[in-house]
Amino acid sequence: MKDINLIKQPLTLRFSSYFFLIFWCIVAAFPIFWISVISVKLPLDAFNSNALNVIFGPATLSQGKGLSFIDITVGLAIILFTAKLTTGWLGRKVNQYSPNGYLGFGWIIGSMTFGISFIVVFFAIMPSILSVLNEYTGVLGNNIIGFSTEHYSTVWFERDFINNFKNSLLVTTGVVTISLTFGTLAGYGLARSGSNLAFWILIIALVFRALPHSVLVTGYLPFFINSAEILRPIFGDAAPTLYGMPWATVAVLVAINQPFTIWMLRSFFQSIPAELDEAARVDGCSHFQAFRRVIMPVMWPGVITTGLFSFLLAYNDFLVTSMLLEAQNTTMVPAIASMFNMETTTTDQVVAVAAAVSIIAPLFFLVMFFQRQIVSGLTAGAVKG
Template identity: 35%
Template structure:
């Protein structure tokens, strides 16, 4: 939020005098901008180009789209080689979706308390939640591997969702807390004074204010769970394998030959929705990502 306001204020303030001579500083800025753009996008672009390229031209270094084909995408969803990519996509949606919903339903209360109420141990609780978000997943995998084996949960969805909560919930609480803190809660009071009922004040004032924040937090939690690899690679079975695990061990038609183009196609399928989501909600996501880190 503060990032967005700072952005606009600074954009407005600068072009006050007409430069008479050529603006070298601006040129240097543009050169740097192009370098950043290339560094961030070129590998991603290369993945998409390769995904659409005929398998015979896998290592063709041509920069543009050449030998365009949809075959790789057909290979990705082909089950004859032992890949079940559609099932993996569904698994990822279930695991990441349920994780996000649980984290939000539980975390929203905690975030409200941390943002709005004064109480003892607030500092300690926040420290605990932050510490939890930095917790190494590998320290959970070992005991959970044994526990889930003993109670027969290996290869179930809950065996993936429960450990995912360990990072999604702290992330949710952390992000929501800083969003909630910046919300103008006085408006609720004002609405009451202006004659709104409690319910109207909530519906017409608080909900519209809190919805974008909650939605952004949901995106962040979903992406983090969708991208998870370590836990899923250890605690999933063939039936519950998620896309990240599937892509890491994608089977080609010949053993020992990496099916690069098919893997790039699979990567494109998994990535494009995230990239679109991120570009559409760019501002909000940046605010959510940096929330709390600066104050």
């Protein structure tokens, strides 16, 4: 029936659809493409008013920093090959080797191994092979596009971005694990209960979802700063000052995230037929056993999707982490904000751009690995809830 629909479409309409989509894809990708181009150029090229100079980077090239035709072809080939592998091969391998019921861990380990091996191949093995290859291939080995990674090494090694990266890692891991643990339990309970109370909890969660984060931070900040004195009667002298502790922000982010998590997980649990837990109950499982042994193994897609969105919230957060952590010891996103605010020379600006690209690069791979899960997550809340 779809086909009838397609055949009947006038040619102009189909053409304009294609045309608009091409236009949209350019608009969607251009800013991201552009900052990645700037980040590998020397300042003179990066902020040149001529767009072609920015892309080809003559000033960068004149310093002997560039990519040859061979570099570009091999690099693109490896990227395309990786993309191909992630869309099909990786999923099959993960399904094949994951022990039963642990598909989620399988995915986490599989994608991490894959990511690390890609980084090793792309940034360590490939450049050394190519530099040898370039010497023996004559014209094809000459540099044609300016390319310099010096700003990246400035960001990561001189500006101590690794410390920020560690904090980000700590915060995101904490947020994802805690909010999923609490969220799956609550989501399951809410999905299987038709009571009025469940309905009201969901409505209140929706209202909490609407709270501007600054409101919550206003509540936390005085407590966090004075926590050592406030908590002294309970913990004695071991009472910590929560301000500036990355793990303390985890609690805040989990709380902010919880309403959304339980809504999404509830709609995933609702799509699992209740007959499944009834069958398990008949076989003598308690509610909790049914949840753990029967429902959770089929819930992994939903859990992975919700985990992805929790990850994005924690990773992208600026307001909470910049307010509750000290400026020297933040996660990556607040760190970059302070970087571009104090930028004085054009080199500093390009360094800030390189830091920005470093932050969004993992997100790019995330979409590549998990496109299907993200789409299903976006639609799950809307269509079923």
